[in-house]
Amino acid sequence: MQDQEDACRLTGLGRTYGKGVSAHRALDSIDLTIRANEFFTLLGPSGCGKTTLLRLIGGFDQPTAGEIAIFGRNVAGLPPEDRPVNTVFQNYALFPHLTVAENVGFALRMLGRPKAEIAATVARMVALVGLEGMEHRRPDQLSGGQKQRVALARALAPGPKILLLDEPLSALDAKLRQRMRSELKALQRETGITFVFVTHDQDEALAMSDRIAVMQGGRVQQLGKPEEIYEAPANRFVADFIGGANLIPARIGARGAEAEGLGVVPASGDLGAEVTLAIRPERLAILPAGQQQPGDLGPLRVAERIYMGNELSFRLEGALVPLHVTLPRGGLRGAQDFTPGDAVCLRAEPGAIRVLSS
């Protein structure tokens, strides 16, 4: 019964390219369970193995270690055409010589469905992605966003149990990307299909996902809900990659974590251990140096004031690493303003400082 709940289970999954000295571990023993009906995101920088993982699930490539079970069934050796999985490819891969309707109906035609059923499903899919009236166009007569919708409709038409999406929004402009985010999310909720979504854009991942696997160097660095990933990063990489936390080297002393030039912040750990303090730029308040209290970070000097419209950001010097603070404009916290050269200190919100092992 447990297996029924899991859309996809990866056990010790590995993919090594090349042999001997030139061998490259694109994926290194991945253990992951993707639940049925969830919007699951693989997030990580370029080259971390996201596409490789997706290709293994889709059946376009075979693992060099470990196994994949899709709805409880081991799919080792099964070609893509035998897996209940469809893919929206990174560059869409629409068939250029077929019309929108023929592209969308392709899978149903391959499955030998009756003509009337194909026509009905195509019409429904085309309407679902808002492309009515374009059924007879060819892909080169479509805009980027329209192509993206065709790719989506084509992959959804056969009713897959799992939909794999490889950076489907990366080729779109910022505004369209925002809109497609909401549409994709809504579509996933309506259809109840398990989405495995690949992106290197943290905002996209945080906004859309039920759960996120943060990847780096062929390994999963952290797996969790967007809130967990953001609020409680498991390590330096995740803290830095998601939201660009301030990462401050420190040492656990008798009264807390001692960071050079910043004073002591409350923290527990093995005495003398080298740690990293991770603090989000937006969870710090900035105050004149004169108001520094015990537990505040400082003294520091404003090195740069960066105006970003809805936010105001400061780069501060005086510690081992430059620190960043981001304040919303307007409102209570936004009343503060400083100019380069000002002596300041920082006060972290309660619970904002995370101690990571170095």
Added chain:
Amino acid sequence: MALFDARAKDIRNLPGFGLTATLAVAFLYAPIVFLVLYSFNAGRSISRLDGLSWRWYQAVFANEEIAGAALNSVLLAVIAASVATVMATAAALAMVRMKVRRRAAAYAVLNFPLMVPEIVTAIASLIFFSSVGLGLGFGSLVIAHTTFCIPFAYLPITARLTSMDPALESAAADLYARPWTQFRLITLPLLAPGLMSGWLLAFIVSLDDFIISSMLSGPGSTTLPVHIYSMLRLGITPEVNAVSSLMVLASALVVITSGLIARKHS
């Protein structure tokens, strides 16, 4: 002033370029122009124009030997080009999936016969076909022509294939197409312009071949170029010009068709 003067680097602005180009084109085309011009000669001379007429074309079309040779040539070219296109397609499909170095090696093997002087290939083929008992005639011609047509057919096909997005086949597989269906519905239609160019190129190469054909053709399987050559030995009349002009026309049509296909799909 432009940051980078492209005109200074343009070879067309080198002194003497225009003259050289004009002369080169003239040398290329003058013989053909004269060939065609004298094919319309009213007299028997191929160097003195005595007015214009269609008489030599009428003579060509009335000449059964020429008709037979032309038929041989076209039949041979169609068969050789078709078989070569199928084989070149198979080779191209296998070779795009190879690693770069192995592909280069395979291409060298495929291409080597073109590097060997044709007379050597011709004599080698003659000796080989005789010694295996195949003898001279149409069968040997088909085998030999197919062989040297393959590398020509291969080039446009592989060019088209490498420019094709490999994700398309993956997408077809993802959408439940079996390997053969993937090929039939996706690869083949997208490959079609390359196949047509490859076929036409192979066709023209076969049609124009003289050396190998002259060695391997037996009685009754003479090709048109071989027959034209034998006509020369009986004394040159504008009839030779007329039949040659027709071959030029056929070649031009094939080249233009192949160019149109390439342009439509670029």
